[in-house]
Amino acid sequence: MASKSKFIDYIDEALEKSKETALSRLFFTHRGIPYPITMCTSETFQALDTFEAKSDDIVLASYPKCGSNWILHITSELIFAESKKKYEYPEFPILECGDPEKYQRMKQFPSPRILATHLHYDKLPGSIFKNKAKILVIFQNPKDTAVSFFHFHNDVPDIPSYGSWDEFFRQFMKGQVSWGSYFDFAINWNKHLDDENVQLLLYEDLKKNLAAGIKQIAEFFGFSLTGEQIQTISAQSTFHAMQAKSQETHRAVGPFLFRKGEVGVWKNLNSEPGNGCKIQRVLSRHFPRSKAEV
Incomplete structure (x- = not known):
């Protein structure tokens, strides 16, 4: 319970900081990428450089609003299914978020540790x-990532909002949002997707066949689970199952983290006419005929 409390307390503290932060002052830049001052600090990034990873650490990398909370939940359930011990989060699980002393405390955490991150490779x-x-x-x-990111900013009461979809879209395309450019993130990681210790997972594939996706994750991280265990985790990890518990797991921000969980929400963007076409036209220039185009 203490671990869950620490997880939720961190979210509450970040929301409290956001109340008094104007959108124009939300970001600071580290090594060329903007990060939210409500969650990251320069001192923490300096300390991160000396972080000691373990060979059995579980690293979950994603751009914001690409399913990181979903994968965190699934991975926690995989650990529980194999060890019979509920995975606890003694620290906020995003590796680059927290105070600089976080990494010293993490040395004492039992294996396997889950390290979620939005950082480039x-x-x-x-x-x-x-x-x-x-x-x-x-x-x-x-x-879908852009639309989800926009709604998160504009729906959560305490987070600085954008004046319009067009304003957000311009900033998204320029990479002037939290954690920078989606495209730079994708290009940077794409160079290493064939590395032996790297595995790619598409959100859309997980939505299409959740059990198969969970099995793929389990095999990659070396979990030996039965088909029955996979099905149990799958039933507990549907969007609706997680949405129903979002208030308990993530408190005030929960309903906004688990808003729709659908594929293709960009087609239904309720803003100015033609926005959906604008997204498709501009993004197609970046990823023509790629898996990113659904």
């Missing part, structure tokens, strides 16, 4: 690669 601490920790990279269609 070349921004991760070198010990992750040196110790050959396995990395699961999750991608979602950039059109």
Whole structure:
């Protein structure tokens, strides 16, 4: 319970900071990428450089709003199914978020540790690669990602809002949003998707066949589970199952983290006429005929 409380307390603190933060002052830049001052600090990034990864750490990499909370839940359930011990989060699970002393405390955490991150491949601490920790990279269609990101900013009461979809879309395309450009993130990770310790997972594939996706994740991280265990985790990990518990697991921000969970929401963007076509036209220039186009 203490671990869940710490997880929720961190979210509450970030929301409290957001109340008094104007959108124009939300970001600070580290190594060329904007990060939210409500969740990240320069001091934490400096400390992260010396973070010591373990070979059995579970690294979950994704751009924001691409299903990171979903994958966190599934991975926690996989650990529980094999060890019979509920996975606890003694720290906020996003690796680059928290105070600089976080990494010293993490040295005492039992294995396997879950390390979620929104960082580019070349921004991760070198010990992750040196110790050959396995990395699961999750991608979602950039059109749905943009829409989800916009709604998160404009629906959560305490987070600075954008004046319009057009304003957000311009900033998204320029990479002037939290954690920077989706496209730079994708290009950076794409160079390493064939590495031995890296596995790609598409959000859309997980939605299409959740049980198969969970089985793929389990096999990649070396979990030996029965078909029955896979089906149980699948039933507990549907969007509706997680949405129903979102208030308990993520408190005030829960309903906004688990808003729709659908594929193709960009087609139904309720803003100015033609926005959906605008998304398709602009993004097609970046990813023509790619898996990102759904």
